[in-house]
Amino acid sequence: MPILEVENLSISFNQYTAGLKRKNIQVISSLHVTLEAGEILAVVGASGSGKSLLAHAILGILPDNALVSGTIKYNGELLTPSTQASLRGKEIALIPQSTNYLDPLMRVGNQVRTSVQTGDATLAQRAVFKRLHLQQTVEKMYPFQLSGGMARRALLSTAIVSDAKVIIADEPTPGLDPVVMKEALNNFREFADNGCAVMLITHDIESALMIADKIAVFYAGTTVELAPVEDFTGNGEALRHPYSKALWRALPQNDFTPIPGSQPHPSDLPTGCLFAPRCTMATSACSEEQPDMRNIRNGMVRCMHAT
Ligand SMILES: Nc1ncnc2c1ncn2[C@@H]1O[C@H](COP(=O)(O)OP(=O)(O)OP(=O)(O)O)[C@@H](O)[C@H]1O
Numbered sequence: 001m002p003i004l005e006v007e008n009l010s011i012s013f014n015q016y017t018a019g020l021k022r023k024n025i026q027v028i029s030s031l032h033v034t035l036e037a038g039e040i041l042a043v044v045g046a047s048g049s050g051k052s053l054l055a056h057a058i059l060g061i062l063p064d065n066a067l068v069s070g071t072i073k074y075n076g077e078l079l080t081p082s083t084q085a086s087l088r089g090k091e092i093a094l095i096p097q098s099t100n101y102l103d104p105l106m107r108v109g110n111q112v113r114t115s116v117q118t119g120d121a122t123l124a125q126r127a128v129f130k131r132l133h134l135q136q137t138v139e140k141m142y143p144f145q146l147s148g149g150m151a152r153r154a155l156l157s158t159a160i161v162s163d164a165k166v167i168i169a170d171e172p173t174p175g176l177d178p179v180v181m182k183e184a185l186n187n188f189r190e191f192a193d194n195g196c197a198v199m200l201i202t203h204d205i206e207s208a209l210m211i212a213d214k215i216a217v218f219y220a221g222t223t224v225e226l227a228p229v230e231d232f233t234g235n236g237e238a239l240r241h242p243y244s245k246a247l248w249r250a251l252p253q254n255d256f257t258p259i260p261g262s263q264p265h266p267s268d269l270p271t272g273c274l275f276a277p278r279c280t281m282a283t284s285a286c287s288e289e290q291p292d293m294r295n296i297r298n299g300m301v302r303c304m305h306a307t
């Protein structure tokens with residue numbers, strides 16, 4: 001049984017437009033993701049494809065004007081706002097994308113210590129600071145005194161000491177120097193090897209491929225492919241979705257060819273397959289309805305042409 005299972009998740013926002021008219025904008029549709037204990041799932045996809053919203057939906061911290069449908073299960077049990085609140089920071093930890101999530105009024109060392117659930121909190125905090133190359137003097141500092149990379153390491157530390165069973169890391173590495181970044185990624189691998197599940201949301205596909213077991217590819221608010229990491233190789237021939245293939249080939253070490261066109265805005269989504277307007281394989285059938293996710297070769301894909 002997966003430790004975390006997101007099925008058919010849709011999220012929309014009520015927005016007021018001119019003249020107090022309300023408009024409902026769908027930003028995530030029919031999203032499907034599962035996470036097993038002991039594995040790292042990397043979530044990749046363009047900016048605005050819904051990665052952070054997925055993280056916030058799992059933690060139960062979406063803004064009040066969000067309308068959510070679909071199910072999120074943790075250990076087979078449906079999550080509700082009250083179970084989310086009790087699991088948050090304990091069994092399910094978030095490393096947020098923005099360092100603004102640090103408490104501006106609390107010394108950094110204290111913030112990390114409050115996440116320690118068993119054993120000596122100071123020892124645990126000092127050990128993790130050492131591991132992430134943060135000097136001991138940093139524990140007495142306030143967030144405004146930290147550099148971007150230091151703040152990012154403070155957020156990482158909070159999750160690392162937490163004993164959580166599921167860690168959701170939303171873009172945890174920007175601003176880190178290569179040594180610290182490697183340490184952070186190794187830490188995620190160790191967590192998974194010790195039986196945790198890690199969801200690593202990242203733009204850094206190369207790093208993701210080094211440590212992840214599976215990759216979920218997001219596009220315009222939905223999952224288009226779920227593939228084992230080994231499939232990201234060669235020309236991308238083992239990948240299932242045209243967008244995943246294009247994303248892979250766009251990497252500098254591959255063809256470095258950008259994908260023509262741009263991701264549609266949530267207020268202007270095409271009917272049918274969301275990638276069809278940019279897809280070289282698209283046929284008229286693709287614009288009729290959004291294809292379901294289906295199983296192909298040890299992975300999943302949302303494309304009627306995939307084989
Ligand atoms: N509070 C909100 N109200 C309205 N729309 C929102 C809100 N929060 C996010 N969105 C929209 O939802 C979409 C997905 O946003 P999200 O932050 O999940 O993207 P992302 O994949 O994490 O992007 P990035 O890689 O840049 O972090 C975007 O189009 C964004 O504009």
Ligand code: NI
Nearest residue numbers: 051052053097
């Ligand atoms: Ni994000």
